[in-house]
Amino acid sequence: MERRKERLNEAYEYLHEHHRIFKQEDLAKELGYSRSKVSLALGGFAEALTDNFLKKLCERYPFFSFDYLKYGVGTLITTPPQSIPRPEGTQVSGLVEVDGIGESGMRNLFDIAMDVIIKNEALNRQLVASIRELRSLIDRYGPPPGAEPPKPADSTDDSDRLKKYMEIIESRKAEMVAEQMEYLKKK
Secondary structure, eight states, X not given: OHHHHHHHHHHHHXXXXXXXXXXXXXXXXXXXXXXXXXXXXXTTOTTTSOHHHHHHHHHHSTTBOHHHHHHOOSOSBSSOGGGSOOOTTOOSSSOXXXXXXXXXXXXXXXXXXXXXXXXXXXXXXXXXXXXXHHHHHHHHHOSOTTSOOOOOOOHHHHHHHHHHHHHHHHHHHHHHHHHHHHHHHHO
């Protein structure tokens, strides 16, 4: 349990150093736990430092490795957040002040945008898996009573729907970034 505690604290420090969280309360809020539960988990108490706690941490921050946190196998970071392609011309260091938002505010805004991108990518994978599973069930058992029979599986139909979904995600990302910029301006 002591080594698991050390690995959890390593993950906590990583989040803190990369400005994703600033205190235990922030992590508690992100995971939906009380601050005391997070504190107990970071302290290595078995009642708090459970597999479910680690799973929730890895779901919220998908670049963390569950196998590393639980067993010490591999490395803490499986897919670094920086490996996600950035829009052309963006950079994390050397940012200049924009509309009264300093470099630290821009860095926070960039981290927030990256979190949104990571979450959307995970949601997209879940959506595609759910669509495939639903199609499989309909193919196997037929449509529900009273429902129209499904159209034959057509990859272009699915790709069109996926493109529309991705367009919605992209527009929502832009809205969220704009909202965050407004929020940071007000601070």
